[in-house]
Amino acid sequence: MDVEAQENFREFVANRSSALLKTAVLLAGGDRHAAEDLLQNALIKAAGRWQRIDEPEAYVRQILYRQQISRWRLKGRRRELSVAEPPEHAAAPDASSAAELRLVLRAALSRLTARQRTVLVLRYFEDLPEADVARLLGCSVGTVRSTTHRSLARLRTLAPELAALGPDGAEQPPSRDFSPVEVRP
Known part of the structure; x- marks a missing residue:
């Protein structure tokens, strides 16, 4: 050089x-x-x-x-660590604290498989279309779609506190139940 x-x-x-x-x-x-x-x-x-x-x-x-x-x-595949008692659930982070959300997201991402994490990074962080991700990973577009779907579902399971966030990052209002209610006089 x-x-x-x-x-x-x-x-x-x-x-x-x-x-x-x-x-x-x-x-x-x-x-x-x-x-x-x-x-x-x-x-x-x-x-x-x-x-x-x-x-x-x-x-x-x-x-x-x-x-x-x-x-x-x-x-x-990594093996999961078996413990005698399940760990206690941490309190949900405050949605206004971006730093706490990043920590929660990082922890949840680290618990995904490397393949799941890579697909999510390429699709959402790098903003690549499915076809480009498939080409980079050497698999079909259908595999990218299914892996993305499963990865997001797993991410939602691992970090349910992230589900409260909308697409713009703002906290969503709680859902309202509009089911019929019996009224007694």
Whole structure:
């Protein structure tokens, strides 16, 4: 790599590494150390081909996705930890506190499988269409749809306090019951 290419690579890393790290953290289920490893490996691979890369950020993101796919394939299914008594449920976070909601969401995402988490990150964080997600993951669009559906259902089960949020992030009013009521004189 010549001096100019090295300078371009350093500039790219300085400008884009924080955004790429956010994606890596989501892909790694909130594990910052694993995300840093994922990003570092992706940048090492990109550095080796730097002079031939047309769109560096897209290239590094592609490496991140593929490395995460490789990790979940090698890792296999994680076993759940069995305990004698179920853990107590934590109190629902205040919907106005964005920091608490992020923590709840991160914890719920970390309990999803790597494949489920990757599909959700690609679909909703990266805002990719289903066809692009299918192409990146090497599966069919139907698999992406079903995995997205199951992942969201699992996420709702793991973090029911997130269900109170509407699409705009505002808390929804409680639903009203309009069933008939018997009135006695």
